[in-house]
Amino acid sequence: MTKQEVNLRDSAVMRWSALGIVAFTMMAAYFVNDIMAPLKTMLESNLSWNSSDFGYFTGAYSFLNVFLLMLIWGGLMLDRFGIRLTGKLATILMVVGVALEYYGITVKAADTTMIMGHKAGVFFASAGYSIFGVGAEVAGITVTKIIAKWFRGKEMGTAMGIQVALARIGSQAAYSVAIPIAKNTSLSMPVIVGFILLVIGMFAFFAYSVMDKKLDKQDKFIEEEEESKFSFRDVKDILINPGFWLIALLCVLFYSCVFPFQKFASELMVNKYGISDDIAGTIVGLPALGALVLTPLFGSVVDRRGKAASIMMLGSFMLILVHLIYAIPFLNNWLIAITLMIVLGIAFSLVPSAMWPSVAKIFPARQLGTAYALIFFIQNIGLWGVPNLIGLILDKYCVVGTSGNANIYDYTLPMVVFTGFAVLSLIVAYLLKVANRRYGYNLEKPNISK
Template sequence: MAKPAERAYYRFMVLFFNCMLTFGSYFCFDIPSVLQEQFQGNLTCPNSTVSSGSSNGSECVEGLGMTPQQYNLLYAIYAWTNAAVVIMAGFLIDKLGNRFGVFLFSFLTVLGSAIFALGSHFKGTEYLLPLMLTGRLLFGSGNGSLTIVQNRITAFWFKGKELALAFGLTLAFSRLGSVLNFFLTQRFESHYGMQWTLWGGTLLCVLGFLSAITVSVLDKMGMKQLGLDGTIQEESRKVRVQDIRLLSLRYWLLVLTIMFFYNGIFPFIADASKFIQDKYSGYSQKEAAYIAGAVYDSSLVLSAAVGILIDYVGLRGVFAVLCAVLTLPVFGLLAFTFVAPLVCTIWLGITYSFAAASMWPSIPLVVPQATLGTAMGLATSVQMIGIGVSNLIVGQILGTKNSDAKIPVWRWQRMMIFMLANTISCIVTSAVLNIVDHRQGGTLNRTTKRSAVQNAEVQTDTEPLVNEGEDEGEEDGVNTSSSINAS
């Protein structure tokens, strides 16, 4: 008689709670983007001119009084902390196991979001910025690392089964948190104020922490029933820091490709709502937030389908180049034309979906499986360093004054040119990646056979997920899915 852990319902129950790990944290991450006017608004306003967010720059928006530089620092500190922590986090997850990681990192998201919300109560004091930066620091320590352990859990339970679907659903749940943030946060803030809005985000992170406890229990019980608990622990003890030297040139080119692509995406989303209101006439704060959120809307709708498509088709390296090339027109239109911003954000969301489905899942195809957590952590670290630097540069470009008036269009144009420069760099690195991959066997661009997923069962924990010397029918062993996303 089959044990419960061997049945489909059990792994899908694990998947549900695993998906819920990052739902709340992704909602919290971009709350500042939706409420950018409130974060950068005036400390006080005459009652007759107070606005809860409109396109009219002459109206006063009451808020925390941050400058554009300070506001972008909230995103930069998140990215830098993430960059510093995820390297060690990936190694620790490989060494100490999923259950240790999921508990620790989900707790850090709760603690960080709580301190961030607490900081908003110190409006107009010298404590506001240090508290909010500390909150984002702790939040960043947990959220990126939580995504790594989430991907490892999904890969373990669905290897050789419904892997593409599982990773697609995991990304979709994360994107659902982002989408609901852009749809609901401004409305909630207008009724209950900024402080309660931030505390509401904290409660969603608590939901993620409860899910972490649940998935840990299910994971532990399931592994015992399958008789794998001791085996996994024994393999984890073999992981060493020196294993980083096994990472190939293709891995590093892939990491740079990811970094340059995301350098254009996340800093743009952080400022997109304000950009839309400043450049295009007639958009309220709520409407601008909806349009900015269309990047995530597209990703939510497409992530599972695109992931399954790439699992069938393969050609991950080609898709990486195409994503970068097709993203160029988006920032060009935003910089030099007045094409409807919704067209650009939907377009960006589509290329983002294909990038997430082709770039991140390529990492397990070129590194040994035993060091997957370390490799993912290192890749996330480089990505976050790039995003952090980009956020700082964007803050410098947009200026240091409060945003009670419109930021000049020429400043926004310079920001978009900076996004273009990152996208061009992404095209260069992805093109070189394809050349190197072709010379080393063409692993990333082999066409995939669906039946090859079943071969995953026979690989050992120290083998690369794709063996370059294997025939085409055996190449995509683990076929990691489509939709790993570390951001």
């Protein structure tokens, strides 16, 4: 590197530009991830799905990641072969998966073909969503390692917060536009929109790879990595670290109270609070909208003030209040529903802004890809199991009537289940704070080096 050449990481313009490019890819991924959630009732009416079918489809996102360990292999690949190759393959998988999901949605309801005990359309849509899930999760850990690479010793919490916030914009857009698009065009059109965004996101990541390659040539990051290169022995070191298990358990419990809940929440808004289905998705997307401002703000607090472990406890406690009040049958005013979604958005911003930078404090750089992959793997167990559980509960215990070809559900019991997960997340967050004092993870200290 010449004396006049500015290191890309030290250039604020370049590191924030790199963040913006990969954040767009994740924003497209989150749009696709949530685009089907508001359409649950329409899937029942138009394609003869039921809640169990919807739960199976939603859980399929994590099926390959959990049962074929694809996410773990992706993490190992990330640490062994690097960001560029892993990220490119991940974006390609997302595009292929959504194409298959589209095919499943276009299978006619009259087709009674059963595949592995499921309707043909449900099976193909779920298979595509599962392939997409592999790509999305591997892309997620890749982007997280990218941020750790570009922002180490700098505004890492803020950067991760902004990335999460932009991803939530994708979620909010999906919840807001899914039903209007489907009603005015076709049930499959929202998936087509997601496919187009993902193709653009794939090319965006390929463009980022040029920047990443240049950084590797001029920066010492890779040289340091090679001096202490990842080995499979590092997996053992990760697994015996108490901080890993506490972060992983907090992750799976917290996110099991958020993402699966949001998949069913549009129907909750309609059935319990009498909110029109045209705007129910927008209300469910409020946490994503709030995250646009709050996650970078909280990330900046963690960067400059620290207190990550305490922030994770606060977010978990707020989640308990949200689900507990949703579970109370007679509190059915629409203003309560909106208020709780806003509180959920605050909790949803607090925990990620503190959790993900904390992983970079607990593990060295050479282990980060695998550590994130293992944490995401455990998270995916919840993202697979909880939607299936909620769908089963709804079909067996919560049907209280019908409207057209769709069932009407009482969501009290599912919300009690979510409340239980939230209570467990608070307990684990407290244990993480205790472990931080015992093992010296420095989670309560600021991220920015002085």
